[in-house]
Amino acid sequence: xxxxxxxxxxxxxxxxxxxxxxxxxxxxxxxxxxxxxxxxxxxxxxxxxxxxxxxxxxxxxxxxxxxxxxxxxxxxxxxxxxxxxxxxxxxxxxxxxxxxxxxxxxxxxxxxxxxxxxxxxxxxxxxxxxxxxxxxxxxxxxxxxxxxxxxxxxxxxxxxxxxxxxxxxxxxxxxxxxxxxxxxxxxxxxxxxxxxxxxxxxxxxxxxxxxxxxxxxxxxxxxxxxxxxxxxxxxxxxxxxxxxxxxxxxxxxxxxxxxxxxxxxxxxxxxxxxxxxxxxxxxxxxxxxxxxxxxxxxxxxxxxxxxxxxx
Numbered sequence: 001x002x003x004x005x006x007x008x009x010x011x012x013x014x015x016x017x018x019x020x021x022x023x024x025x026x027x028x029x030x031x032x033x034x035x036x037x038x039x040x041x042x043x044x045x046x047x048x049x050x051x052x053x054x055x056x057x058x059x060x061x062x063x064x065x066x067x068x069x070x071x072x073x074x075x076x077x078x079x080x081x082x083x084x085x086x087x088x089x090x091x092x093x094x095x096x097x098x099x100x101x102x103x104x105x106x107x108x109x110x111x112x113x114x115x116x117x118x119x120x121x122x123x124x125x126x127x128x129x130x131x132x133x134x135x136x137x138x139x140x141x142x143x144x145x146x147x148x149x150x151x152x153x154x155x156x157x158x159x160x161x162x163x164x165x166x167x168x169x170x171x172x173x174x175x176x177x178x179x180x181x182x183x184x185x186x187x188x189x190x191x192x193x194x195x196x197x198x199x200x201x202x203x204x205x206x207x208x209x210x211x212x213x214x215x216x217x218x219x220x221x222x223x224x225x226x227x228x229x230x231x232x233x234x235x236x237x238x239x240x241x242x243x244x245x246x247x248x249x250x251x252x253x254x255x256x257x258x259x260x261x262x263x264x265x266x267x268x269x270x271x272x273x274x275x276x277x278x279x280x281x282x283x284x285x286x287x288x289x290x291x292x293x294x295x296x297x298x299x300x301x302x303x304x305x306x307x308x309x310x311x
Contacts, residue, residue, distance in 0.1 A: 001177050001199040002030040003093055009061065009075050012042070015092055016085040021067070022075025028061055031089055035237055035255075036200040036219065042089070044082040083165050087175045090199070094177035097123050097141070110147065122158070128184070140196065146184035152212070155192040157182075161218030161236060163198060174198060176218065183207075183224075189214060195236070205242070217254065229266070241276060263288075 009026035013019065029040030034050075037043045037059040044063040045054035054062050055071055062070075063077040063086060070076050079085045103109070103121040110129035115121065119137040127133070128147035137151050140158025151157070157180045164171040178197025182188070182204050189212035196202055197219040204216070205224040214228050217236035222228075224242045232246050235254035240246075244258050247266040258264065259276025269283030281288035 001032060001090075001094065003028070009077075012061070012089070013077060016077070016079065016088050018085060019078040020076060021070050021078065022061075026061070026075045030199075031086070031093075032059070032199045033219065034059070036197075042077065042086075044079075044086040046082040083172065083174065087173075090175045090177040094142075099123055099141075104141075116153075134190075140180075142179045143196070144179060144181045146182055146186065146206075148185045149182055149187070151188040152190040152192075154190050155188050155194075157188075157194045158196045159193060161195050161198045163218065163236070178202065178219065180204075186210075189230070192216075211248075223260070244276075 007028045008024060009020055009022050009028060010024040012028050027040065028042060031042040032038065034043050034054060034057055037057050039058055039060055041059050042061040042063055043054050043057055043059035045051055046065050051068060061075045061077060063079055063082045065079055065082050067078055099122055103115065104123045104125065106123050107121045107125040109115065109127045112129055113127055113131040115133045116135040118135050119133050121139050122141040124142045125139050127145045128149065130147055131145060131149045133151050134153040136154050138156045143158045160176040161174065163174040176196050176198050178199050179201045180194050180196050181201045183206040185207045186204050187209045189210050191212055192210055192214045194202060194216040195218040200219050202216060202218055202220050204222045207225040208222055210228045211230040213231050215233045217234055219236055220234055220238040222240045226240060226243060227245045229246060229248040231248055232250045235252050237255045238252055239257040241258060241260035243261045245263045247264060249267045250264050250270065252270040256270060257273040258270065259274060261277045262274055263279040264270060265279065265281040265288055268281050268285055271284045274280055274285060279288040280286065282291040
């Protein structure tokens with residue numbers, strides 16, 4: 001998430017009422033999670049295991065719960081609870097604004113685009129030309145939709161990330177301030193759910209097609225001309241490269257990459273990153289030819305046992 005204008009380190013510290021290490025006028029351009037952080041951004045860290053990763057990341061400002069040696073050229077925000085203060089910043093820069101209309105006054109809808117009855121188009125949504133938004137679709141604030149896009153009935157774009165911190169009193173939610181971005185020529189089936197990024201974008205690339213009842217988790221990036229079949233569940237922070245095919249009921253772990261032109265057969269659990277240009281099957285995932293050989297060998301076990309008993 002980039003801020004609408006450059007803020008100073010002191011201004012950010014004042015928003016969350018914390019101490020800081022760095023010049024008062026040190027420039028702060030935005031805030032992001034560590035996997036998408038850029039120079040000028042804030043990143044938060046609240047566990048010693050990840051201190052070094054955060055301090056050595058591209059982030060310029062580290063929101064941290066311990067005073068540590070600050071790397072050259074960077075700044076620190078010292079917080080008792082970085083998770084909670086990161087939420088405060090999200091709420092400050094991307095507050096929830098109720099909308100009393102079916103189509104928000106700030107939404108932009110392109111030429112020849114049709115919005116069917118009972119759909120909701122939120123604040124600052126941009127929809128391109130020649131799109132069809134079928135009935136009962138909900139498009140939350142700040143989503144960006146390209147040209148020639150079809151979204152079928154009951155789908156939801158921009159719901160919150162499934163991201164929680166466990167505390168003694170229960171689960172504390174990380175507030176989502178990101179977006180969903182659909183490129184040109186994307187088709188979204190009925191009853192799909194595409195979560196927005198926590199601070200960045202959940203992106204679906206040019207020409208990609210989703211079947212009915214597909215879930216796409218926060219900050220996932222899906223490439224161009226992919227095919228994703230029904231009841232597939234894609235976790236957060238996944239990278240799916242161009243021309244990948246996911247058949248029905250595929251599920252993925254978070255933070256993995258599926259290489260270009262890979263084919264994932266139905267009911268496969270994608271437990272790790274896989275290379276492109278190959279076919280995969282099973283849980284845990286393996287190349288499909290190898291996995292099918294293993295299953296054939298397993299079927300032969302009773303026969304082998306009978307032969308051994310006869311001996």
